Amino acid sequence: MKFIPCVLASLLIGCSAVSEDIEPLGNGFILQNVNVVDVANRSILSSKTIRVENGKITSITDVDVSDRLADLPVIEGKGGYVTPGLIDMHVHMYERAAYVMTLSHGVTHVRIMNGVPKQLEWRDKVNAGEMLGSSSTVSSPIISGYKGAYLHHGVETAEEAKEAVRKYHGEGYDLIKLYGNLSEAALKGAVAEGKRLDMPMAKHGPHASGEMPVGKLKGLQSFEHAEDIYQGPLNYKFEPERLLGIIAELKVTEVPLTPTLNIFYQLTKLSEEKEAFLEQTPKHYTSDIIALEATKNQVDRWLTASDKMVAHNKKTFAFLQLITKSVHEGGIPLLVGSDSGVLLSPHGLATHTEMWLMKEAGLDSYEVLAAATINSAKALGMQNKIGHIAVGYNADFIYTASDPIDDLSVLVEPAAVAKAGQWYTRGELDELREYAIKNRSFWEEVSVLFGGM
Incomplete structure (x- = not known):
């Protein structure tokens, strides 16, 4: 059995060895006698051999490879x-342990949606092989209409918004996150500057501001939250008959939607089942500082929810699933986004909850997987690198003993994960996750969250 080198284990926690038996496999191997899930073509490619060299897939063939003749580990x-x-x-990830937690559940890439400077450093270290975990795309701090709000960059005018976009573009963030409460002038200014700089942008809420038509947001990387269709264009009204018109307007933008059903599902279950649901939540996945914030600002509220509020939450959540299904049927691409790191939502596990909820909303397994792979890769502009198993792509994939199309839950704790050509068995992933959780640092997270402010 292979174990992870200390230089990679130091990834999250400083260093000291993960195990006394440290022997890397390297970033090349031959994986034979497997069935490849071809999400794009909704098919299974049977009995294949995948060759990986220098972190890339270099061939996929029907030929088995003899251990005796192979030039790479088989x-x-x-x-x-x-x-x-x-x-x-x-x-939302503010500790190094989160990068390993996500990877241990087959999530090989994440988009961080409220960036801080330290995440840029971690992004680059993972890409350079100096830190182990999921690779990442990092958004700017939220550009919003809130002046003085923590982790927000408040703007009011078009020029302030343009200046903020220039600032985060220059600092190396991968995209700009625009909030739903921006003034019309600020939103127009930010979008114009982002397009001028060819800087990707994602918007909290699939709607514009003021009198600005949503069609002016064409070309954004994504819209976030199905919930904001209910809260925004529908103004908190359960009016499914209006969805067709709203979806038609959104489709013109050619912007995909990230529904983020997971968080509203979690608060609905918390309000309904209260302490019983809280006890089922894997608290060790949530950092101390995030758990403290959530408990003070969110959890207590839902633990005391009335029966009337529970009924409202359940009705609202069912409507959010209907919105998600309607958007999908309307031809708008969906993306998987869990909002993990919020409301005690566990990294990695929350991704699978989101996928399950999308399937419960009416998507089939291939459609859910498309949202978690090819659709998301395309939105990121990485459709020739990740999200598909093909020659020339990064060797980022999941290995399971049984067919995930029959049961997506087999992906939650996969038998192995390949990341950048490194092969990690289930045992190694568990060991890395346990080590990361055990050695997390409250004070490091404080420094990450507050040090750059």
């Missing part, structure tokens, strides 16, 4: 299934 796939690594398009 892994026997035993008729298992290989699925593209999952992409979570909406996370």
Whole structure:
């Protein structure tokens, strides 16, 4: 059995060895006798051999490879299934342990949606192989209409918004996050400057501001939150008959939607089941500082929810699933985004909850996987690197003993994960996750959250 090198284990926690038996496999191997899940073509490619060199897939063939003749380590796939690594398009991660937690559940890339400077450093370290975990795309701090709000960059005028976009573009963030409460002038200014700089932008809420038509937001990387269709254009009204018109307007933008059903599902269950649901939540996945904030500002509220509020939450959540299904049927691409790191939502596990909720909303397994792979890769402009298992793509994929199309839950604790050509068995992933959680640092997270402010 292979163990992770200390230089990679130091990733999250400083260093000291993960195990006394440290022997890297390297970033090349041959995986034979596997079935490849071809999400784009909604098919299974049977009995394949995948060759990985220098972190890339270099061939996919029907030929088995003899251990005696192979020039790379050979892994026997035993008729298992290989699925593209999952992409979570909406996370909040302020500790190094989160990068390993997500990877341990087959999430090989994440988009961080409220950036701080330290995340840029971690992004680059993962890409350079100096830190282990999911690779990442990092948004700017939220550009919003809130002046003085923590982790927000408040703007009021078009020029202030343009200046903010220039600032975060210059600092190396991958995209700009625009909030739903921006004034019309500020939103127009930010969008114009982002387009001038060719800087991707994602918007909290699939709607514009003031009198600005939503069609003016064409070309954004994504819209966030199905909930904001209910809260925005529908003004908190359960009016499904209006969805067709709203969806038609959104479709003109050619912008995909990240529904983020997971958080509203979690608060609904918390309000309904209260302490019983809280006890089922894996608290060790949530950092102390986030748990403290959530408990003070969110959890207590839902633990005391009335029966009337519970009924309202359940009705609202069912409507959010209807919105999600309607958007999908309307031809707007969906993206998987869990909003993990919010409201005690566990990194990695929340991604799978989101996928399950999308399937419960009416998507089939291939459509859910498309939202978590090819759709998300395309939105990121990485459709030739990740999200698909093909020659030339990054060797980021999940190995399971059984077919995930029959049961997506087999992806939650996969038998192995390949990331950048490194092969991690289930045991190694568990060991890395446990080590990361055990050695997390409250004070490091304080420094990450407040040090750059």
